[in-house]
Amino acid sequence: MDATTMTTAPPPVRAGSTSGRKSGILLLSPAVVLLLVWSIVPLLLTLWYSFRNYNLVDPTMHGFAGFSNYWYLLTDPDFLEALRNTALLVVGVLVISVGGGTLLAVLYDQEFFGRGIARVLVISPFFVMPTVSALLWKNLMLHPIYGVYAWMMRSVGLTPIDWLQRFPMATVMMIVAWEWLPFAVLILLTAVQSLDTEQREAALLDGAGPVARFRHIILPHLSRAITVVVMIETIYLLTIFAEIMVTTAGGPGVASTNLAYMIYARALLQFDVGGASAGGVIAIVIANIVAMFLVRAVARNLEA
Template sequence: MSSQARGNRTTSRLLMSPAVISLLLWMLVPLGMTIYFSLIYYNLMNPFLEGWAGLSNYEFFISNPAFGDAVWNTLLLLGSTVVITVGLGLAIALLINDPFPGRGLVRILLISPFFVMPTVNALLWKHMMMNPIYGFLAQVWTFFGAEPVDWLTDLPLFSVIIMVSWQWLPFACLIFITSLQSMDREQLEAARMDGANFLQQFRYLYVPHLARSISVVIMIEVIFLLSIFAEIYTTTAGGPGTESTNFAFLIFTEALLNFDVGVASAGALFAIILANIVAIFLIRMIGKNLEN
């Protein structure tokens, strides 16, 4: 390698170093502080309790009666929302794939819920849709002679799943609609001429073509859905009891309701471990789809 090439490489590394260092500090400093706080006693309501805690904060967090429910609710919320959004997203994308009058307006209306802020989304469903007295669903129930359902009390986690799915469904629709635009129309026409019905076309043509898009939607949704908080805080506050408490809300409870920074930091590290386990699984799944 010539001296000029070595000089160019050194110059490029020096130019990149500020950005790389800033990125490392941006990630490592908060992570390091979280690890440090998880290993010491740090309770804002009891400042005299201090010193090295070791693994006691982790033990306290795991032994919390709400820990098991929070893990289960997080996985159930995650899995249910992904299944609903991917399933309905595929159905809607296929439904509006062919040209029809007003298709552009329908697409805009389908995408618009994704731009609603999570807190606004939760308030909309809480007061306009699920209120047991004046909500839209209560009026529908009353019209058909049935007793209105108190959604946030009787079905708290299911209610949150509906809210989150409604907001993330447009994202899945947008990705699938975009992917369908690049599909080979001649291949579809040939399959129809050979007598293939819709289910056969869906299995052998649509699904293989949309495999990468489905993988991307699942990965992005999982990353964001692991930290769902605003909908739960605004509507159910984790209750009744712990029926709608997920991991993010449990950490919030320890940090800002119990003022125990040490235990909350230990919970945050558990959340990081859970997120990494899911991420490794998804990366392998998506990698297989990309190879195919």
């Protein structure tokens, strides 16, 4: 059986006693009610605020705004830049982490000396809190004077680069990829290891070379795990926030501002609740489109 499918046993069917169903609902309700409140009330409030004139420090701003918050946002070049940066961050990190993750999963599936330790080292960055990762890279690694990379560049005769100033978005992308590549390796390695040894040996006996084995056996086997990785990472990558806040604060200008950081800046730095909420609604719509695909993929796994 495909190891990436859901749990093995089919749901135990019980002769549908009404008492069973009643206590089932009773046991389920605390979690469901809380999640219902948690997912609906803030959503409705965001929607409500997005049609209001509402500024936390300016009491003269009030009343119904119609679509003006949206109009103001959609015609703001900064918003388009934020959308572009969000897309760049998601796509860039996905390409690096899924592409690299697949290759590394195959590499760390091979027998070699000290493989267990090497694997642990590779997946470690995933467990590091985002603020530490970001500051570690910003200061210890990439600082233009004291950073390790600056020293390396100088020692081969190059001029060190102030990465976060010169290439803010690419550098943030690199830091985030450092955090998420290990996640992809962790998941994909688990999936590779569940590949049938018999199947591999059969392919080997048939004289399939390493490339053919990768393409025709490993990749198809990994496809579901890759789908899961892409979707889970997308959910998190759409709302990357802490890394940007502590490295560039969205700058220089808005060069590294993504949707999440823009909404934060609107709400808690400029106190424009209405405008931030309109941005929030747009973020929710985007995330929902992605989530639809993810939920569908997981639903398919439930049936399998």
